[in-house]
Amino acid sequence: DLRPEVTVSTELGYRYLHPRWQLDVSYFTAQLDDMVSVFAKDPNQPTLRQYNNLYSFRVWGWTSDVVIKLAPEWTLNASYMYVRYTGGVEEDYKPARDRVVIRLAHWRERGLSGQLTFNYPAVGQGFTNAYGWNTYLNLVYRMDARSRWNLRIDNLFNVRTEMARWVPGGRRSVWFTYQRDW
Structure with a gap:
């Protein structure tokens, strides 16, 4: 009697390429409805599971990534990801x-x-x-x-x-x- 999980995701991004470096930035959002979770019913019987629809929630955030070419075989990369959750998580x-x-x-x-x-x-x-x-x-x-x-x-x-x-x-x-x- 489980309802199927439904996910609607969107990502918008921008990439700038230069011979010595590159920049990537993106914004993302995902709406997740009727999430299914698995619970162990009895710790002594690990194969006995219970599946439930839990709740709906939204995940959103942004990422940035910079790659610098130090030499022909060497790169230095720095990234940051910001993520937030709303809803019943x-x-x-x-x-x-x-x-x-x-x-x-x-x-x-x-x-x-x-x-x-x-x-x-x-x-x-x-x-x-x-x-x-x-x-x-x-x-x-x-x-x-x-x-x-x-x-x-x-x-x-x-x-x-x-x-x-x-x-x-x-x-x-x-x-x-x-x-x-x-």
Whole structure:
């Protein structure tokens, strides 16, 4: 007896391209009606779920992004996102409302590429936000056009964060993968 979710979204943007830099700005809005949420009915039976239509709400905000080409293989990127929620959104379900991202990246067709990214707030859910910048390092070694090794270290400086109300987070994670495109 669930009503289907209905989403109406609009985004308006502008992009300016220059040989050494680019600027992107956008405004977005989304009206979400009859949102469906999933709840566990019994913690001892994780496959037993209850689905409910919750409420309607609106998400709106704007983004800005500047990319500067420092050298042929190096770029510096700075971004900001402002997001607000109106309507019946429960406080603990709101994702991060504002976000700043700074990224230094090096890219090569073959060989070693990588990026160092600073992200704040790392997490912003409910009444909590990150206590500092979440920083991650991503290194990619491309052997050929189809094969690459990836190393990613999240929370490089081990910044303490709150994942949700009273739930601690902030542990470092390391991923090492091999990828081959067919």
